[in-house]
Amino acid sequence: MKLNEDKLHALLGQVVTEMGAAANGPLITIGDKLGLYTTLSESGHLSSAELATKTNTAERYVREWLSAQAASGYVEYHPESQKFSMTPEQTMVFGNRKSPVFMTGAFYAISSVYHDEYKIEKAFKTGEGVSWGDHNSCLFCGTEKFFSPSYEGNLISNWIPSLEGVAEKLEKGAKVADIGCGHAASTIIMAKEFPNSSFVGYDFHEGSIEQAKERAKEVGLTNVTFEVSTAKDFPGNDYDFITFFDCLHDMGDPAGACAHAKAALKADGTCMIVEPFAKDSLEENLNPVGRAFYAFSTMLCTPCSLNQEVGLALGAQAGEKQLREVITKGGFTRIKRATETPFNMILEARP
Secondary structure, three states: OOOOHHHHHHHHHHHHHHHHHHHHHHHHHHHHHOOHHHHHHHHOOEOHHHHHHHHOOOHHHHHHHHHHHHHHOOOEEEOOOOEEEOOHHHHHHHHOOOOOOOOHHHHHHHHHHHHOHHHHHHHHHHOOOOOHHHOOOHHHHHHHHHHHHHHHHHHHHHHHHHOOOHHHHHHHOOEEEEEOOOOOHHHHHHHHHOOOOEEEEEEOOHHHHHHHHHHHHHOOOOOEEEEEOOOOOOOOOOEEEEEEEOOHHHOOOHHHHHHHHHHHEEEEEEEEEEEEOOOOOOHHHOOHHHHHHHHHHHHHHHHHHHOOOOOOOOOOOOHHHHHHHHHHHOOOOEEEEEEEOOOEEEEEEEO
8 A cells, every 4th residue: 555645744744733732731721720811811911920920820830831822822922022912812712711612611621531531441342331420520610611601602692592482481480490400500590690480400410419509509599409310300390491401412311301301391391402513424523523522422421321221322413313303202393403503503392
């Protein structure tokens, strides 16, 4: 077989880029934790010494960190002054925690998959699953940090208004269940916006529910509660609105979860299912977004589903066709794609 030198060099170049990205992952979480990005983004041009002083960190480490960030294109370097700054775009991604495209949270979750690599290697050999709760704790805070900006930027302004009659019900006062709520980013956003409605968040991971209670307590919410429960046995009925945020594909029996949700809804109720954006075929998902989601799916979503009953293992790139089949099997008869973002599709399901 004849070697194509151009293709080889192109592949090697890509791998070197990947090496740099992988090595910079911890630097991104360090920069986030120590406030290096936010301080730089708010301060204009700073030298490494000035940034170190402002953040109470060691200059030599900060200098090397800034060099890595500049080489990555995450901050700007100005040779004439030997100072650094951040563009508005860089600030949106790394420096502004309220930005809908704030991305540092993803790297906390990525750090967890490196910690748990040996568990997934074993699963490859046995075919068994790995429970969500058995992952490194970086996953739980990382998931919250990654999804929260998108929920903050889209849930109230776009997603809920795209659903038929739901915003009006929530304004007047509705009964809502948020299934697979995790640390409650989605639940708290809704509860703050709609004080006349009552919300309950359910998750099968006890640690996440405890954290959710703390989050709600911190912001002083009185219209939200949290309970440990699975998607197939959460209590209550006559819900006006039931939500699944980026979790249905993680479930062992998503059709069973949909069936239970349908039974718990009022006859005129609505179920909103937020899922990672994907097309219906592999070839359509061979792109940067699909690449990231397939990687997370291999390490997190598929093992989580395989660890549960049925173990359907939809994966994070299931696509709308498969999701519709599951939702329909759960008993819903009216399903539509209400809206979408580059990272999510929002499905509206009604009995």
